[in-house]
Amino acid sequence: MSEILEKQVFSLPKSLKDVPTHFCPGCHHGIIHRLVAQTIDDLKLQDISICVGSVGCSVFIYDYIDVDTVEAPHGRAPAVATGIKRARPENFVFAYQGDGDLAAIGFSEIVHCANRGERVTIVFVNNTVYGMTGGQMAPTTLLGQKTTTTPYGRSESNEGYPLKMAEMLASLEGTAFSARVAVNNIKNLMKTKKALKKAFMVQLEDLGFGFVEILSACPTNWHLTPLEANMRVEKEMMKYFPLGIYKDKLEDKK
Amino acid sequence: MSRIEIREERCKGCLLCTSVCPENILVQGNVINSKGYKVITCDEEKKENCRGCGFCAEICPDGAIVVFKTIKPKGSK
Amino acid sequence: MDKNKNNKERMLVKGNEAIAIGALDAGVECYFAYPITPQSDIPEYLSRELVKLGGEFLQAESEIASINMVLGAGACGKRAMTSSSSPGISLKQEGISYMAASEIPGVIVNITRGGPGLGGIQPSQGDYFQATRGGGHGDYRTLVLAPSTCQECYDLTIDAFDLAFKYRNPVLILGDAILGQMKEPIVRWKERTINPNEGNEWKLTGKKGRAQRILKSLYLGDGEMEAHNMKLWKKYKSMEQDVRWEEFLVDDAEVVAVAFGSIGRIAKSSARKLREKGYKVGVFRPITLFPFPYEPLRKLAISGKRFITIENNTGQMVEDVKLAICGVGETEFFANMPGKVSTPEDFLEPIKKMF
Numbered sequence: 001m002s003e004i005l006e007k008q009v010f011s012l013p014k015s016l017k018d019v020p021t022h023f024c025p026g027c028h029h030g031i032i033h034r035l036v037a038q039t040i041d042d043l044k045l046q047d048i049s050i051c052v053g054s055v056g057c058s059v060f061i062y063d064y065i066d067v068d069t070v071e072a073p074h075g076r077a078p079a080v081a082t083g084i085k086r087a088r089p090e091n092f093v094f095a096y097q098g099d100g101d102l103a104a105i106g107f108s109e110i111v112h113c114a115n116r117g118e119r120v121t122i123v124f125v126n127n128t129v130y131g132m133t134g135g136q137m138a139p140t141t142l143l144g145q146k147t148t149t150t151p152y153g154r155s156e157s158n159e160g161y162p163l164k165m166a167e168m169l170a171s172l173e174g175t176a177f178s179a180r181v182a183v184n185n186i187k188n189l190m191k192t193k194k195a196l197k198k199a200f201m202v203q204l205e206d207l208g209f210g211f212v213e214i215l216s217a218c219p220t221n222w223h224l225t226p227l228e229a230n231m232r233v234e235k236e237m238m239k240y241f242p243l244g245i246y247k248d249k250l251e252d253k254k
Numbered sequence: 255m256s257r258i259e260i261r262e263e264r265c266k267g268c269l270l271c272t273s274v275c276p277e278n279i280l281v282q283g284n285v286i287n288s289k290g291y292k293v294i295t296c297d298e299e300k301k302e303n304c305r306g307c308g309f310c311a312e313i314c315p316d317g318a319i320v321v322f323k324t325i326k327p328k329g330s331k
Numbered sequence: 332m333d334k335n336k337n338n339k340e341r342m343l344v345k346g347n348e349a350i351a352i353g354a355l356d357a358g359v360e361c362y363f364a365y366p367i368t369p370q371s372d373i374p375e376y377l378s379r380e381l382v383k384l385g386g387e388f389l390q391a392e393s394e395i396a397s398i399n400m401v402l403g404a405g406a407c408g409k410r411a412m413t414s415s416s417s418p419g420i421s422l423k424q425e426g427i428s429y430m431a432a433s434e435i436p437g438v439i440v441n442i443t444r445g446g447p448g449l450g451g452i453q454p455s456q457g458d459y460f461q462a463t464r465g466g467g468h469g470d471y472r473t474l475v476l477a478p479s480t481c482q483e484c485y486d487l488t489i490d491a492f493d494l495a496f497k498y499r500n501p502v503l504i505l506g507d508a509i510l511g512q513m514k515e516p517i518v519r520w521k522e523r524t525i526n527p528n529e530g531n532e533w534k535l536t537g538k539k540g541r542a543q544r545i546l547k548s549l550y551l552g553d554g555e556m557e558a559h560n561m562k563l564w565k566k567y568k569s570m571e572q573d574v575r576w577e578e579f580l581v582d583d584a585e586v587v588a589v590a591f592g593s594i595g596r597i598a599k600s601s602a603r604k605l606r607e608k609g610y611k612v613g614v615f616r617p618i619t620l621f622p623f624p625y626e627p628l629r630k631l632a633i634s635g636k637r638f639i640t641i642e643n644n645t646g647q648m649v650e651d652v653k654l655a656i657c658g659v660g661e662t663e664f665f666a667n668m669p670g671k672v673s674t675p676e677d678f679l680e681p682i683k684k685m686f
């Protein structure tokens with residue numbers, strides 16, 4: 001008689017708390033939080049990580065990722081991360097921010113943090129809208145996109161063009177890794193894993209500032225179903241925000 | 255045949271898993287969990303085609319899917 | 332702490348430098364700031380000296396960035412400081428509110444200048460309200476220390492760090508342009524010490540061997556906000572044990588001038604001059620502006636003294652004086668207008684009018 005053996009092939013990362021989340025159905029934060037936790041586990045960083053939380057739907061990151069965490073005021077996470085890393089360079093320091101936090105109110109902080117080549121890693125979740133506050137325009141809102149503060153669609157003449165953060169930060173000498181990825185399908189999700197690992201590695205190898213921009217869906221504020229929202233990431237967002245690795249000092253090192 | 259288990263209380267009915275299953279096994283079920291979401295389920299006729307690839311679990315934002323891959327049975331040729 | 336003046340370094344320095352030196356000796360490990368007149372001597376001094384001692388110095392891109400860097404370093408239990416002047420301190424209010432709410436220690440130095448707005452680089456005391464009434468949003472307080480001499484600049488900076496960690500709170504040092512720029516000898520009595528165990532119970536170090544620590548200020552759960560605010564309120568009340576003030580020639584004084592910082596010091600000179608002419612004048616100088624020395628001031632009022640509050644603004648501390656003596660005394664107010672650099676002569680007539 002032969003036995004049927006099976007093994008569990010997927011499990012949640014150790015540093016991700018196994019709790020229900022407050023995220024909306026189909027929100028990509030759930031995926032990205034898990035990938036960040038997975039990377040922490042893969043690189044054995046849980047015991048030495050210090051996370052800087054930001055303001056937005058991800059404000060409760062400390063309820064989900066089990067590492068020492070400090071909350072930063074809106075937009076200031078890169079400055080707080082700088083303070084932490086200067087105080088405790090032996091720790092692994094990362095921040096997780098949305099598009100309002102990073103590209104609007106926190107624009108100065110992220111640019112200067114990257115410019116100084118701070119040995120920190122920033123995960124940037126770009127969903128072209130302000131989620132937590134109910135769907136207002138973000139710096140990454142696409143032209144023509146309707147939001148609660150651009151009811152006629154974002155216009156170039158009034159609001160200007162959306163900001164492309166991965167490219168901009170890649171142009172700075174201090175940036176050691178900058179990439180734009182997505183989690184809308186498995187192929188892109190695997191690339192996101194790789195990008196996160198590299199963004200973490202440039203800190204561990206003392207090469208400079210690490211940055212990953214992750215295109216994400218916000219079904220609730222886009223007024224789409226989760227599946228439709230997922231499609232929008234590919235059909236609309238990737239056209240303006242191309243996926244790619246814009247800077248990789250790890251590759252250059254080889 | 256590999257299989258998945260669904261943690262019904264975690265599922266938010268987002269259906270992202272249905273977009274990645276290579277065998278199209280996952281469908282929206284009729285069970286509504288205590289949070290009010292329609293929980294995902296496996297199509298009875300297709301579920302034996304499960305490859306244990308884990309794609310559904312990878313894309314799930316809520317950790318609602320556990321994947322078991324069948325290892326070749328002992329003693330089989 | 333003992334001030335051992337034997338064999339201790341004596342230096343002739345600006346008030347700003349005295350603060351920087353006090354910070355070094357207090358064990359400051361991280362300093363982040365942005366230049367602004369009249370306090371740029373502080374970052375300039377520390378840019379040279381702090382790195383020699385293995386500390387971290389960074390000129391940040393703004394006052395906002397620098398207070399947030401202090402927040403980060405403080406979250407790790409390191410003694411961290413920032414300094415600025417009035418408009419820059421306005422920018423820091425958000426960060427200070429967050430630090431107070433998350434109970435993260437740090438020292439913030441305000442070398443006050445003329446205001447409001449861009450104002451000017453002349454001295455003023457126009458930030459008293461900002462300093463003592465929280466300044467930022469929410470129900471919080473910072474301890475506020477107001478030096479009046481270069482020696483006090485040094486001494487109180489050392490105290491500021493100790494108090495910040497004692498209470499897990501931001502502490503403000505409120506100076507002004509006169510104090511920042513004038514030179515006086517100081518005795519550098521403290522040896523720089525860093526305590527690696529400071530903050531062991533709460534600081535972020537990585538969760539090895541223990542549970543996760545979270546430093547935050549968001550309280551949404553049922554009853555959480557009330558409980559947190561109650562905790563902070565009790566803490567601020569307990570700060571009263573560290574209240575400080577100076578009484579100068581008050582015992583037989585008929586009129587007491589109430590003044591803080593450099594104006595307090597100048598008022599003492601005015602009092603001496605008036606005493607020579609037979610006027611019985613004293614000076615009550617609050618040193619902690621929060622907690623304010625209400626009780627000792629009230630005692631003087633009960634004993635029948637009359638008061639004149641003198642400030643380099645249009646009337647801020649005078650409200651605390653009125654609170655202190657309400658029902659048992661009254662105070663006149665003399666505004667040494669912001670921007671006007673005071674001399675002892677300026678206060679003679681206003682005080683004489685009280686007799």
